[in-house]
Amino acid sequence: MEQVNLDIQHAIRKYFPAITEKALQEEIASVGKVLSFKAGERIMDFGAYVKMVPLLINGSIKVVREDDEQDQELFLYFLQAGETCTMSFSCCMMNKQSDIRTTAEDDTTLIGIPIKYIDEWMMKYPSWKNFVMRSYDQRMQELVKTIDNIAFYKLDDRLLHYLQEKAKASSSSTINATHQEIAQDMNASREAISRLLKKLEKTNHIKLGRNKIELVQ
Template sequence: MANVLLLEKFNHILDENIINEINHVGIVKQFQKNDIIIDINQPMNYIPLLLSGNIKILREDNLGDDLLIYFLEAGETCTMSLTCVMGSSKSKIRAVAEKDSSIILIPVNHIQKWFHENHSWRNFILESYQSRFNEMLETIDTIAFLKMDERLFKYLINKTKLHDSNILTIKHQDIAEDLHTSRVVISRILKQLENENKIKLSRNKIEVL
């Protein structure tokens, strides 16, 4: 299974040699929706490559509340965890399965070796850094410059793209936690968006129009 998914998700990025090495040394793990894949202060001995599913990457504030940084899709890796691995430090993020996901974990001792020896792996890592950096800048801009109703609608649009569906099965509390606000605020703004004919609300479901 891992080899099939590796070929499907990474053969346009990584060459055959590195895919074979990943398949040989990697450890495949399955996670269910809402499982914690990487936790804050966890020692980083592996980096994850996402074979299927989606993962949300979160930061924690001083009160223990989470703030959504970005999402990972199949064919991507978390460069924040890679940074911790390269610096021999503990995780600064929490990675949570957005839906059932399959991941292959690569031991740290292979990562730097491949970076120096394999052109396709080096390009993949550098491009991943650029993509995640751009997403973090977008998150900062969203928090700094958008009002909460704009942030919420943007969040819903991104979710529909992530799940390839304009109908989202999600609780108001889950949205509030991702956007670092209260459920009451989210419920009020969702009703506002419905009145503006941007969404349609039903029990634990939101249809983006």
Template sequence: MIQDLKENYGHIFEQDLLNEINKVAIIKEIPEGTKLMEIGDYIKSMPLLVSGVIKVLREDDNGDELLLYFLENGDTCAMTLNCCMTHTKSEIRAIAETDSKLIMVPIQNMEEWMAKYSSWRNFVLQSYNNRMNELLETLDSIAFLNMDQRLLKYLGDKARVTKSMIIRSTHQEIAYELHTSRVVVSRLLKKLENMGKIVLNRNHIKILDLGL
């Protein structure tokens, strides 16, 4: 674990903190599609993402989902931090977008390190700031972009975090995450294909040029 910590967090945390994390944390490897956190769960540990991509979603009263943001290696989840620090139930769902590896930090150590290590405190505050900016970006896209622009942004974000021009999501899955209907997504994807921006295949979407 110490090697994973040094490679992903060595530029953030001092050696003493890395050693403490190594003593109390556990490694968790989760395959693509695994639900890491569910709405209503109590959170007992905070994830530090070592590899892979985690998507974080919100659910409305009708059970429809909205994608809030992606987590990449070196990230943690502000929503998780808040639940840990306030001992409240989770209001988000977290699912592995790709095979992922996480270092799970117990909640009791998090609180101790806030006072003991300035690097940990700064990391937590910066994580809150980063996730807040991403939430505002999501809000802006809903408020100010039409659906074809939101779909373009979604495909671009997904390609960026997965580092792949192949998007392995069904039209229904994309519709869930954009909080719209499959019919709308299928129509807009076909439009993008006719414009030469993507190629639609049975099990995946190949990005050619989104022009973002």
């Protein structure tokens, strides 16, 4: 993690057009800290007390749920520029420990807002309130989509879907990951993933390389 110098107001106007009030943009600029993370860097760990809410302006963040008892985890969704982590809201407001883990999927830059403003601004700036509400809605949608996925679909469909999400997150049709990493995200066995990837290659959905998967078309 590294603190960066950057014109916050400009970034907000560009990536968060829904945040319209000038005064709010100024407040964000004055209290926000611009942080950047290298791809793969841990942003928020399980059990960490969250003190900031991130406004993403670049890159993408992977959000993962972990099962404490057993040693398992499950990918939930990616956050991208223009989005924020509502899980952080919850954690902040309730001042409770985080039960998810976030890592930078690509090199990522974000504006961190100290938690106390989240709430304060809700009553002061309508566009902030709308932004927060819309973010919550989006995340609920994502969670429901995740539920659909694991409840209603089999591993092959889930795998393809995961690959597509991952490609979209990095805006590239090439995915850099090992089968092992994918298996972990999907809470599946590496062998099953390897076999299904082969199948996807045969059906011409992907091209396989070492540490690399290319989405076809």
